[in-house]
Amino acid sequence: MLFAAGFGTRMGALTASRPKPLIEVAGRPLIDHALDLATAHGAAPVVANLHYLPDQLAQHLAGRNIRLSLEMPEILETGGGLRAALPLLGTGPVFTMNTDAVWRGPNPLDQLAGLWRPAEMDALLLCIPRAQTVGHSGTGDFQIDADGRATRGPGSVYSGLQIVKPDLLHTIPERAFSLNRLWDLMLSEGRLFAADYPGQWCDVGHPEGIALAESLLAAPDV
Numbered sequence: 154m155l156f157a158a159g160f161g162t163r164m165g166a167l168t169a170s171r172p173k174p175l176i177e178v179a180g181r182p183l184i185d186h187a188l189d190l191a192t193a194h195g196a197a198p199v200v201a202n203l204h205y206l207p208d209q210l211a212q213h214l215a216g217r218n219i220r221l222s223l224e225m226p227e228i229l230e231t232g233g234g235l236r237a238a239l240p241l242l243g244t245g246p247v248f249t250m251n252t253d254a255v256w257r258g259p260n261p262l263d264q265l266a267g268l269w270r271p272a273e274m275d276a277l278l279l280c281i282p283r284a285q286t287v288g289h290s291g292t293g294d295f296q297i298d299a300d301g302r303a304t305r306g307p308g309s310v311y312s313g314l315q316i317v318k319p320d321l322l323h324t325i326p327e328r329a330f331s332l333n334r335l336w337d338l339m340l341s342e343g344r345l346f347a348a349d350y351p352g353q354w355c356d357v358g359h360p361e362g363i364a365l366a367e368s369l370l371a372a373p374d375v
Contacts, residue, residue: 233329
């Protein structure tokens with residue numbers, strides 16, 4: 154599930170006439186960078202949710218065997234958007250991925266799949282140690298204990314990528330809601346887990362992030 158419905162307000166004028174996933178980094182739209190990772194992992198089916206300027210995204214994704222979940226008249230946020238897309242995704246755990254970041258290092262979907270333990274986990278979040286983030290400020294989102302369980306608090310930064318079981322989505326009455334609502338339910342049962350990514354990650358949620366992401370991608374291998 155690729156989250157592509159947002160307004161991209163932090164991008165200012167750059168998103169006045171185009172959706173944020175179509176902003177280019179290193180000559181390619183952000184959503185294509187995310188699709189590269191999903192395709193390399195073999196994730197299928199792939200669903201993208203649309204709301205803001207949806208026709209542009211639909212045209213860009215045409216012919217790629219990507220299913221589209223159109224959110225109208227209102228945007229459904231991450232939790233509501235995932236729930237609305239479930240008929241297109243099928244049953245079982247799913248990857249969800251933001252489309253406003255660039256990665257440098259091993260395929261993060263491969264890492265999550267290798268760490269996924271469905272008997273213990275309802276969600277596995279991929280996080281970034283703060284020293285390995287580019288273009289991101291703040292104290293972090295989650296702490297991770299020795300068993301991989303996550304708790305909220307200053308620590309690693311949530312990357313926007315996870316594996317999640319969607320079952321509990323149906324217990325939330327609101328139509329539009331954040332995935333944070335789902336994670337709170339999992340936290341209460343000790344079934345929210347997280348892992349740190351070994352590479353680097355750049356937040357491209359603001360205009361300055363474009364140049365930072367391009368520099369990250371162009372940096373020589375160490």
